[in-house]
Each structure stands twice: as C-alpha cells, then as structure tokens.
Amino acid sequence: MNFMQSLRMAWLSVISNKMRSFLTMLGIIIGVFAVTVLVSIGQGATANITGQIQGLGSNMIAASVTSKSPVYISLSEVNHLQNANGLGTVAPLISSPSTAKSGTRTQSTTLEGTTPGYDTVRSLSVQDGRFLTQTDTDNRSAVAVIGTDVADALFGSRSVVGQTMQVQGRSFRIIGVLTHKGSSVTGSNDNRIIVPVTIAQRMLHQTQITSIMASSQTNDSVDQGVHTLETFLFRKTHSTKDYTIFSQSDLLSTLNTITGTLTAMLGALAGISLLVGGIGIMNIMLVSVTERTREIGIRKAIGAGRGNILIQFLIESILISLTGGVIGLIFGGIGTYIIGRFMKISLSISPGIALLALVFALTVGIVFGIYPANKASKMRPIDALRYE
Amino acid sequence: MIELKNIEKIYQMGDVKVVALGGVSLSVVDGEFTAIIGPSGSGKSTLMNILGCLDTPDKGLYLLDGQDVTKMSEKNLSHIRSRKIGFIFQQFNLLQKLTAFENVELPMVYQGVPSKERRARSLAALERVGLDKRIHHKPKELSGGQQQRVAIARAIAAKPSLILADEPTGNLDSKSGAEVMSILHELHHAGNTIVLITHDAKVAQEAERRILIADGKITSDDKGGEPA
Numbered sequence: 001m002n003f004m005q006s007l008r009m010a011w012l013s014v015i016s017n018k019m020r021s022f023l024t025m026l027g028i029i030i031g032v033f034a035v036t037v038l039v040s041i042g043q044g045a046t047a048n049i050t051g052q053i054q055g056l057g058s059n060m061i062a063a064s065v066t067s068k069s070p071v072y073i074s075l076s077e078v079n080h081l082q083n084a085n086g087l088g089t090v091a092p093l094i095s096s097p098s099t100a101k102s103g104t105r106t107q108s109t110t111l112e113g114t115t116p117g118y119d120t121v122r123s124l125s126v127q128d129g130r131f132l133t134q135t136d137t138d139n140r141s142a143v144a145v146i147g148t149d150v151a152d153a154l155f156g157s158r159s160v161v162g163q164t165m166q167v168q169g170r171s172f173r174i175i176g177v178l179t180h181k182g183s184s185v186t187g188s189n190d191n192r193i194i195v196p197v198t199i200a201q202r203m204l205h206q207t208q209i210t211s212i213m214a215s216s217q218t219n220d221s222v223d224q225g226v227h228t229l230e231t232f233l234f235r236k237t238h239s240t241k242d243y244t245i246f247s248q249s250d251l252l253s254t255l256n257t258i259t260g261t262l263t264a265m266l267g268a269l270a271g272i273s274l275l276v277g278g279i280g281i282m283n284i285m286l287v288s289v290t291e292r293t294r295e296i297g298i299r300k301a302i303g304a305g306r307g308n309i310l311i312q313f314l315i316e317s318i319l320i321s322l323t324g325g326v327i328g329l330i331f332g333g334i335g336t337y338i339i340g341r342f343m344k345i346s347l348s349i350s351p352g353i354a355l356l357a358l359v360f361a362l363t364v365g366i367v368f369g370i371y372p373a374n375k376a377s378k379m380r381p382i383d384a385l386r387y388e
Numbered sequence: 389m390i391e392l393k394n395i396e397k398i399y400q401m402g403d404v405k406v407v408a409l410g411g412v413s414l415s416v417v418d419g420e421f422t423a424i425i426g427p428s429g430s431g432k433s434t435l436m437n438i439l440g441c442l443d444t445p446d447k448g449l450y451l452l453d454g455q456d457v458t459k460m461s462e463k464n465l466s467h468i469r470s471r472k473i474g475f476i477f478q479q480f481n482l483l484q485k486l487t488a489f490e491n492v493e494l495p496m497v498y499q500g501v502p503s504k505e506r507r508a509r510s511l512a513a514l515e516r517v518g519l520d521k522r523i524h525h526k527p528k529e530l531s532g533g534q535q536q537r538v539a540i541a542r543a544i545a546a547k548p549s550l551i552l553a554d555e556p557t558g559n560l561d562s563k564s565g566a567e568v569m570s571i572l573h574e575l576h577h578a579g580n581t582i583v584l585i586t587h588d589a590k591v592a593q594e595a596e597r598r599i600l601i602a603d604g605k606i607t608s609d610d611k612g613g614e615p616a
Contacts, residue, residue, distance in 0.1 A: 005497050009485075012485045012486075013485070016485060294481075295483060297481075298481045298482075298483060299483075299494070299498075300442075300466060300469070301440070301442060301469065301475050301477075301481070302469070302470075302475060302494060302495040302498065302542065302546075303466065303469050303470025303471075303473075303495045303498040303499060303546070304466065304470075304498050305463060305466040305467065305470070305498070306462065306463060306466065308498055380462075381442045381466075381469075382437050382442045382443045385442070385481070
C-alpha cells in the first residue's frame with residue numbers, strides 16, 4: 001500500500017477522535033517542551049558563564065599562597081617573573097575588604113593593591129582617566145582606579161577623575177574609572193578600588209605578597225606558565241600544600257564539566273516525561289486496535305496483508321508522536337525565549353536540540369507503536385470480522 | 389475454477405467437538421453462478437470462510453485456479469484474497485470513515501494498482517452499480533441498498549476470479565434486495581464466477597446451480613441450469 005494512503009488513513013483516524021488524540025499527544029508535547037526548554041537553558045547558561053569567565057582575562061593564571069606561616073615573597077621577586085618561561089605580564093596582588101568614603105557616603109568594596117600590568121592580566125580597561133603607572137608604585141602615590149559601582153555609590157556619577165575619597169582613613173585621588181563589566185559568577189566586577197601595591201602594603205601592614213596574577217605568554221603556554229609559577233612557589237614554601245595555582249582554562253573546563261553534567265541530567269529528567277508520553281501512546285493505540293477490530297477484519301478480507309495493517313497503525317502512532325513533537329518544539333521555542341528574557345541571558349533552541357527532540361519523539365512513536373501495530377496485524381481475519 | 393476435495397473443519401468447544409464441515413467435495417467452473425443454501429448451523433458460513441481464504445480447513449484439499457491454498461501461510465492467503473476473492477457481506481462491511489469512492493478503491497490500493505488506473509476502475513465500478521452520483525458520500529449517508537451496491541462495486545473493481553456473496557440481501561428490504569440480485573445477474577452474464585451463500589430458498593432460486601448443505605455435508609447439488 002502506498003505511503004500517502006496510509007498517512008491519510010492515519011490522519012482520518014487521528015482527527016475522528018480529536019480529544020483523545022490531543023490528550024495522547026499532550027504527553028509528547030510536554031516531554032518535548034521540557035527537553036528543549038531545559039536543555040536550552042542549560043546550554044544558554046553554560047555559554048553565558050563561559051563568556052563571563054573568558055571576559056575575566058584570557059590566559060589568566062592565578063597563584064596564591066595559602067600557608068599559615070608567613071612566606072616572604074617580595075615585590076622584586078614577582079617582578080623577576082615577568083616574561084619568565086611561559087609567562088607574559090605578571091602582577092602582584094594583595095587585597096582586602098575595605099570601606100570607601102566620600103563625605104557622608106560609604107561603600108563596602110575590595111581594595112586591591114597591584115602594579116601596572118594588572119589591567120592587562122585581568123582584561124580591565126579604564127573608561128575615563130588612566131590606570132596605575134610604575135611611577136605610582138615607586139612613589140607610593142595615594143591614587144586609585146575605581147570600578148563603576150564605587151563611583152556610582154560615592155559620587156552618583158562616573159565622571160569622577162580628580163575627586164578624592166577616603167579609604168581606611170587615607171585620602172586617595174581618583175585617577176581612573178574602570179569600564180563597566182557587569183556581574184559574573186564571581187560577583188560584581190565593578191565594585192573594586194585598585195591602588196599601587198606599595199601603598200596597600202603599608203595600609204594593610206603586610207609586606208609579603210600573597211597572590212600573583214599572571215597571563216601566559218601565548219594561548220598555548222598556559223601549562224608552561226603554571227609550571228614556572230609552581231616551581232617558584234614550591235621553592236618558596238617547600239610544600240605543595242601551601243599554595244594553589246589555577247588557570248582560566250582549568251576553571252573553564254571544570255565549569256564546563258559541571259554545567260554539561262547538569263544539562264545532561266535536566267535533559268534526562270525531561271526525557272523521562274517523554275517516555276511516559278510514549279506509554280500513553282501505546283495505551284491508546286492498544287485501545288484503538290481493540291475498537292477497530294472489525295475494521296481490521298474488513299481490511300484483511302479485502303486483501304490487506306499483515307504488513308499493510310502494521311504500517312497503518314505504526315504510521316498512526318508516529319503521526320501522533322511527531323505532531324506532538326512539533327507542537328512541543330514550537331512551545332519549547334516560545335518558552336525558551338520568554339525564560340531567556342526573564343533571566344536576561346540569550347537563549348535559543350539550537351538546531352541540534354530541535355533535531356534531537358524530534359528524533360526522540362519519532363523513536364517513541366515507533367517503539368511504543370510497534371507492539372499495538374503488531375497485535376493488530378496478527379489478528380485472524382475471521383475472528384476480527386466476527387467481532388461486534 | 390474452484391475444487392474442494394473432502395474438506396473437513398472441526399471446532400473444539402470445550403469438551404465437545406463440533407463438526408462444521410464433514411467432508412465436502414465440490415467444484416465450481418469459471419463463470420458459474422452457484423448458490424449454497426443451508427439453515428444456520430449447517431456449516432455454510434464455515435464453507436464460505438474457507439472458500440474466501442479467511443480460514444483454512446483441517447483436512448482436505450482446496451484448489452483455487454489450480455493453486456493449493458490449504459497449507460498456505462496467512463501472508464500468502466492475504467495475497468490470494470487480494471487478487472482472487474471479492475467479498476460481498478450481509479453487513480456490507482464498508483469502512484465508515486471513507487467515502488464510497490475510497491471504499492471501492494481500497495482493495496486496489498492493497499493490490500498495488502497505480503492511482504490513475506485505480507481511479508478509472510473505481511469510477512467504472514460505481515457507475516456500473518448506478519452510484520456514479522454518490523461517489524463522495526460516506527456509508528452513513530447512503531441507504532442500505534446503496535451501501536450494498538458500493539460493496540459490490542468494491543468487489544468487482546478489484547477484478548477477482550471469484551465473487552463471494554454472503555447473504556447479500558439479508559439486511560435489505562425486498563426492493564433493494566431485488567436491485568442487488570439483478571446486479572449479481574448482470575455480473576454473472578458478464579462472465580463472473582459468483583458463489584452466493586444464503587438460507588433463503590427464494591434467493592437461491594435465482595442462481596443457475598443450487599447446492600444444499602446440512603450438518604456439514606452436501607445433501608443435494610442441483611445443476612438445473614438457468615432458473616425459470
């Protein structure tokens with residue numbers, strides 16, 4: 001029997017029982033909807049997080065001393081690491097939570113003491129004024145580069161170069177405002193005050209450097225750079241437990257593993273609902289086969305073979321599942337868009353997910369349709385004809 | 389050409405064996421119009437099921453156009469039904485969701501006849517039974533007599549070698565019944581082989597040959613030629 005005829009028969013059967021067909025489809029619609037929306041959110045969130053991390057400074061390597069006993073790393077030692085094997089720019093970092101004040105306004109923020117290379121390492125740029133210079137470090141100048149959050153909170157404006165503010169009782173002249181970066185997984189990137197490392201050392205009563213931020217020389221020398229820093233820190237601490245080093249690529253791959261697993265789990269959960277939808281199809285197809293026993297008998301009497309009957313019922317279940325799949329996909333697309341706007345991240349159903357969802361719906365239709373269809377095809381015409 | 393030799397069919401009903409057919413031998417030549425007459429329970433329905441390849445006998449031989457169909461698998465039987473048998477049932481047995489035209493077309497769909505030819509043959513068959521104005525009606529929109537004529541059109545469009553009519557007038561008023569019988573006569577004159585199964589002696593009178601069946605055996609075979 002030709003395919004179009006089978007399709008037409010299946011269609012007639014589906015629309016002759018609209019409510020039932022719709023309810024059966026609903027299982028698939030919800031399943032496909034859930035799969036597409038959840039996987040899209042997972043993928044969108046992953047892309048979003050990845051983008052944020054890359055925005056924090058590509059090729060960045062961060063090293064920190066975690067030892068309880070003081071480890072003396074001096075500024076000049078850090079400077080010696082500049083352009084060492086595998087490393088590019090290297091900047092020291094000492095930081096501490098602080099409160100900044102201007103008049104009556106205050107802002108809780110992070111004070112970061114560092115050197116001029118820091119902006120390169122962390123992909124920072126100033127939208128107004130300038131960043132720290134070597135002279136600032138050498139002269140221990142009381143100058144600061146501030147993030148937009150700090151500028152907004154203290155002055156209600158972002159054109160604040162030349163103004164002064166107080167940090168822990170010390171006056172600082174603002175020489176630059178950082179370009180707005182927005183928030184990322186690690187919190188706001190705009191709530192920080194960057195000052196010369198030399199003045200930070202004095203303010204925090206801490207001469208040793210506890211963190212080193214570096215960028216790798218090239219994209220491929222990250223591992224080499226990590227090794228260089230590791231050698232340096234091991235020589236300083238004599239214990240691998242007394243320091244940590246992580247690179248941006250470590251962080252990315254860790255996060256990708258986590259979000260990938262989460263996405264897969266969400267998809268699998270949603271897949272279960274699709275499976276339940278498939279059982280619904282099988283259930284209704286079995287009812288349909290029984291109801292249409294006489295029709296099957298007539299068809300067999302006038303010449304339909306087992307194959308014809310099998311195909312007819314199978315196409316019917318595939319039609320239900322695939323139509324449900326397409327409707328679910330459409331609602332999934334709308335749902336994903338709405339959720340994306342709500343979460344303020346860009347979400348879309350990738351062609352891969354759409355295809356996967358449809359293939360899954362098709363598979364469900366075949367797998368759960370084959371048993372009822374086979375049952376129908378095996379009916380003996382004489383019994384089927386006698387059925388009232 | 390139909391040849392039955394010692395056909396036996398026994399049903400097991402619990403502990404009781406019911407002999408539906410106890411050795412039936414019979415041959416029908418091409419172009420014959422035969423009536424098989426018997427009261428209910430005589431085994432005539434079983435005989436018709438076997439003739440129509442809907443069922444297989446327990447014993448005996450059934451040759452249809454020289455082909456032994458007794459030991460055939462269901463797959464091959466469906467093929468035989470498709471090519472060689474045209475059924476006309478008491479209950480009409482049309483598919484309610486399809487139009488008259490689509491019902492007539494269906495056996496040819498299963499035969500794999502190309503759609504253009506299918507269309508031409510369906511239209512011709514419907515015209516022959518006088519329903520060319522009603523081809524897009526569904527069975528529910530047709531009277532009983534019209535439905536049976538659609539069923540006849542369905543049977544003849546597929547060009548079977550044997551038309552099996554099982555009480556074709558049983559559910560019809562006498563006027564529609566007469567119409568159906570006259571169509572069967574026309575088909576007979578056009579050279580079709582027809583086997584009519586009925587319990588009604590008056591209907592059977594219209595056939596050229598009358599076979600009486602009782603308790604699973606043929607009791608008389610009257611090749612009286614054309615009825616008066």
